[in-house]
Amino acid sequence: MPAHPAAEMHPSLRPSAPLTQSLPEQIAARLSECIVSGAYAPGQRIMEQAVAEEFEVSRGPAREALRLLEKDGLVMILPRRGAQVTNPSIEEVHEIFDIRAMLNGLRDRLIAEGPHRAELIPALERDIEKLAQTAATPGPGDDYIDTVLRLNRLLTQAAGNHRLQTILGSLAVQTVRYTRLGLSTPQRRQQSVRNWQSLLQAIRAGDGDAAERIARQRVIDSRDAAVEHLRAQAG
Amino acid sequence: MPAHPAAEMHPSLRPSAPLTQSLPEQIAARLSECIVSGAYAPGQRIMEQAVAEEFEVSRGPAREALRLLEKDGLVMILPRRGAQVTNPSIEEVHEIFDIRAMLNGLRDRLIAEGPHRAELIPALERDIEKLAQTAATPGPGDDYIDTVLRLNRLLTQAAGNHRLQTILGSLAVQTVRYTRLGLSTPQRRQQSVRNWQSLLQAIRAGDGDAAERIARQRVIDSRDAAVEHLRAQAG
DNA sequence: ATTTGTATTATTGTCAACAATCTTCTTGAC
DNA sequence: GTCAAGAAGATTGTTGACAATAATACAAAT
Incomplete structure (x- = not known):
């Protein structure tokens, strides 16, 4: 035993x-x-x-x-x-981000409303603090991206929905390179940090509605930034 | 050409x-x-x-x-x-329905806000009318289920998000048997019909928020009915 | 010059045999 | 009688060869 x-x-x-x-x-x-x-x-x-x-x-x-x-x-x-x-078109990237937005909303709602959220908060605070520190530094931003990815993995695992974990993992792999693109400017990283901080508050408060709304907005912002960059690249 | x-x-x-x-x-x-x-x-x-x-x-x-x-x-x-x-536990069935709820919400929002919704409405009206007719008949309910499945296929295709279509198709296959279980009583079928009628109105009005909310509620209702039946079966 | 038919080649689809591993049954000891 | 160890059988994992098909290059005809 x-x-x-x-x-x-x-x-x-x-x-x-x-x-x-x-x-x-x-x-x-x-x-x-x-x-x-x-x-x-x-x-x-x-x-x-x-x-x-x-x-x-x-x-x-x-x-x-x-x-x-x-x-x-x-x-x-x-x-x-x-x-x-795979060489997804801009429209397909848009589509995948839309799906991620919905499922991240579910994920963060589950966490905010779940019984295990207290155990999670210290790790969240630590990573989000790290985000805030690396957001303004102009460097390559790889630190920032890595922390975002770890944060997402942590939350996806903690949500406790196994199938959701599988699907979100797959979608995350497909969109890493576009997420990186979308978080390449300091403005975007600061916008992202503010969003993570709001999410932390919502999780602390156990407010599932807010957590879902904030998570969705984060992915939509990420989507718009990525698509804008792609359009600029393509002409 | x-x-x-x-x-x-x-x-x-x-x-x-x-x-x-x-x-x-x-x-x-x-x-x-x-x-x-x-x-x-x-x-x-x-x-x-x-x-x-x-x-x-x-x-x-x-x-x-x-x-x-x-x-x-x-x-x-x-x-x-x-x-x-696969022999999913009740918890896993619950999880899959939660994911379907979110993605059906996205799907029906896309349709309500999309440019092709007008072309779709006649077919929708026809199928929902058929639902209303077969909802009250006490028979095996296979007609009702078949129509619901066709309706869902139609909407999933019409949403125009290819990846979403793939994922929803897969999830639908996995939950067919539980959907059937959840729609086995006339009360549930009537609840379902009312929901479809509301959805039709939301699509007519181009109200994406409403379409999403209604779609989510439909799947959540389906989830609760299925889980209730499963719990009753299991003891 | 463009297009059509053909031969060549490259690449995936399929097959049957072999190796590795897990399950189950039997045997023996305590 | 129960448990452990080992042997036998069943099942998946891997391999290399062969078959089928699609892409390519080239020649010939309009």
Whole structure:
């Protein structure tokens, strides 16, 4: 019998995942980095044979790794044409952010109305304080982005809705590069910090309506900033 | 050149899907029916070899078909243990309905605020009228459910958010059996009809806020009814 | 010069066999 | 009688080869 009964265990701590990643999962994780970091350009084709040789496995696991990437929306698989890195249009990016806005709203409502919110607040305060410190510094902003991503992971896990966690995780991976784009200016980062601070207040107060509204607004702001940048890039 | 220029074509009519389904897709479609209809019981294991023999293919396509079912949440694949039909707990059903509530809210807002809503209204009126007629009849209610499902498909396609369509489609498949459960009484069906009629009004008026609120309430009602039935069944 | 048909090549789809691992059944000891 | 250890069987994971198909290059005809 474990030290802590299952009933008291927080959902995000459930050790349901297998201890060791499968071969396709390891390959997918590596490829995922390459795509998110931009080493593999959008639209680029990824061929099974090349993946197989790169990782010194047969085409089976390579093939399956690509299917895993498809599940995360990082590649698109066309019949008889193989996989290519997704290159979403501005409209599709807009669409994904809209979905994230709704589901982040649900997530933060669940947290604000949930019984575990008190345990969460110290970590939240710490990260949001860190955001406030790095928001004004003009540097590359990677610190800021990293903290935002960690904060989001923390909240997504804490919401306790497993399916929501899966979907939001997938959508987050797909939009990392656009989130980064949208948080590239100090003004936007300061707007973002103010929003996080409001959210913290709403969670402290246990105000689910406010938490949902604030979360939605944050993602919508992020969406608008990203889309604006993309339009500027595209002409 | 096609008869109608692409710019005027409704998003839901884009012929982007390949004309012919792949072998794994065909197998997955058949298995999907078996699971949704209940021929394969929740928790039941589905083995690759058995699928391969059933459809007279090798284990490769059978394996991939099971991965496709996993993507739709119809089976759960555990490492070295294979696939088994998902048997979500009451809490998980609750979770999925919560997600559907948010995303249906987004969907119906997009429709109410979208430019294509006028074209949609006649079909909506027809289906909702049909709902009103079959709501009070005590029969098996399959007509009612079928109409609700068609109505939802219509709206999901019309919203014009492709990713949303994918996610909602997957979630709908996973909850069909619980939706059916929740709409098994005449009272619930009448409540449902009133909600659809309100939605129609909101769409007519182009009131996105109202459309979202109404859609959410509909799914929440559906959730509560389903969960109540499940709790009664479980003891 | 454009287009159509054809051959070539590259790439994915499928298959059957082998390896690794998990489950279950049996056996034996306490 | 219960539990542990080990063997046997069943099932997934992986591999390499073969088949089917789509992209490409090139030649020929209008």
